[in-house]
Amino acid sequence: MTRFGKRDESLPELIAEAARVALSDARIEQPAAMVVAAMNPEEFTGAGNYGSLIATHLGLSTVPTIRVETATSSGLAGLYAGFATVAAGLHDVVLVVGGEKMTHLPTPRVAEIIGRSIDPQERAYGTTMPALAGLITRAAMHHHGLTLREISQVAVKNHANAAHNPYAHFREPVALEAVMESRIVADPLRLFHCCPISDGAAAVVLTRHRSPVRVAGIGQGMDSIAVRYRTDLTSFRATQAAAQAAYRMAGFGPERVDVAELHDAFSPFELVSLEDTGLVPTGKAGRVTLDGETALDGRLPVNPSGGLKARGHPLAATGLAQIVELVWQLRGVATGRQVEARVGLAQSIGGLATNNWVALLEAVR
């Protein structure tokens, strides 16, 4: 993956940077096929036909390439499309790349483009992604006693982790007070509960051949794009269904997961996701976070990379960056933030939890 953050390179350049490292690491000169994950390169960068554009930019203009998109979880959708291609025996080595370039645009324009993921009728009333996240956070505080301190500790932990990650957008630790006193974005969410706008790309090589890490399971879960139709605001059906599908494919459950990369676009989402994936019993995620169980040296390290909050969130890059972090952890090369792990879980949220993914990776020894 590339370093995430404010980058001056174009999106094809960022994707090429990640792709070259991945191909070189896998000792592959030319993949048999490629999958490009990008949420909205047309509006973010003005260019379309992105599969062809990237293939040409990589000097691989004749390699079959498709683009996939499931909003902010597009990276794991790319992993799935590549996985299906390999599993079907259609191609034996597939390069999956994902990225987004946004920081060159004014923030209101970025928010407008990301807002296209919201149900059009709800958007017509002026809602935004942070507003919906604030609504969900308020409901979790009211119904489950989630506290602002617990939510804020997620950001503190993830910034602390990112200090050890040279690829992270933010590498400065933040204090609990600073998080709790940062300015309001969408009540009760404050600035330091929200991930930044980042540029970046990540890449993964999938193969049928023996490799140090295997995809043990991958699952997708969906829920209504209209938040007003949800039966529950304080958990995400889409994550629960994705996790169930991934565990079913893997043949094991959350008890075997040693490390997790979760979608903390808003800090409370890490807590919701911890429970939705079954990693922590319902209602306990805030407590275990305050107790340090999800810290780098805890029982179950969560977001050792720094998560979306501190590593950054270049949309379609994010799911693949989670996979890259887990691969590094499972191969024992996550210098400075290495945890003891044999099984890793990645969870990615598309839109306001309308189209989510869970992937399970396992070290092959």
Add this chain to the structure above:
Amino acid sequence: MTRFGKRDESLPELIAEAARVALSDARIEQPAAMVVAAMNPEEFTGAGNYGSLIATHLGLSTVPTIRVETATSSGLAGLYAGFATVAAGLHDVVLVVGGEKMTHLPTPRVAEIIGRSIDPQERAYGTTMPALAGLITRAAMHHHGLTLREISQVAVKNHANAAHNPYAHFREPVALEAVMESRIVADPLRLFHCCPISDGAAAVVLTRHRSPVRVAGIGQGMDSIAVRYRTDLTSFRATQAAAQAAYRMAGFGPERVDVAELHDAFSPFELVSLEDTGLVPTGKAGRVTLDGETALDGRLPVNPSGGLKARGHPLAATGLAQIVELVWQLRGVATGRQVEARVGLAQSIGGLATNNWVALLEAVR
């Protein structure tokens, strides 16, 4: 599929119309997964997260859905993604839908959005899709002696076919003189050599179970997005590679193809595609067209539906509409334009032949 043309319904409504007919025809209440093909719904309609949006609109909000895109060939990319999912054993019944809504926008805006498929550097010099198609047509006329009369006969034939297709955008026959004398769009291409801007949607159900038509082969081919890097302007490497891959998977060659749906976004492309798919020897496509061999009652009917020229070209709907037409032909229900066929070939061009697909369907008897 829906009727193509200027439609007042929204894109989700059009896709739902096609999806419901496909599910009902296949006697499926709920697919296990879905693939949504759409080239650029964000800019054409303002809505994104299209997999989730369509799933919710169909009342199937919990059915796993991904979106795929390969520019103007996105429909067949959707077929491929669904095929891979079924072939990998990940899901047993997959609904693939594709559509586009464009006619509500001013033509220059539509051209701008479609133009994002062109290499950004070539676009910076002001080129457009019709301009590049004109360049290719001029080269074919110069190098291979293709004549304006041969090119124009493609449009005449396809309009004649569409007169029998209740789903077509245009149902009026056109005379050869009218085509040859229509106004210049991009020399030597005239208005009646160019497909219209259309709205519409199409849908296909893929299953592992026995069905009246099987996907015998599907292949993708690519070429540089930069036309200036092509070694040959008068044939499309991307179609040739796609056809080779599809024939390889099917285990047979062009000699078994009885009917074809080809990508005549510009009439000369039907002639180029006839040769690139190996259906007609190089340099003969114009002649066989004038001789009526590709007419409805000819040896090898091409575009019995009316093709992109007369059935219409709602971008991501088109590849799937080709499949729908072939399924109707192979099942013997293409009333008014039925041909004698056991094997059908669909060919779809993405961008300026940067990302092409060929699918082979075979009747199961």
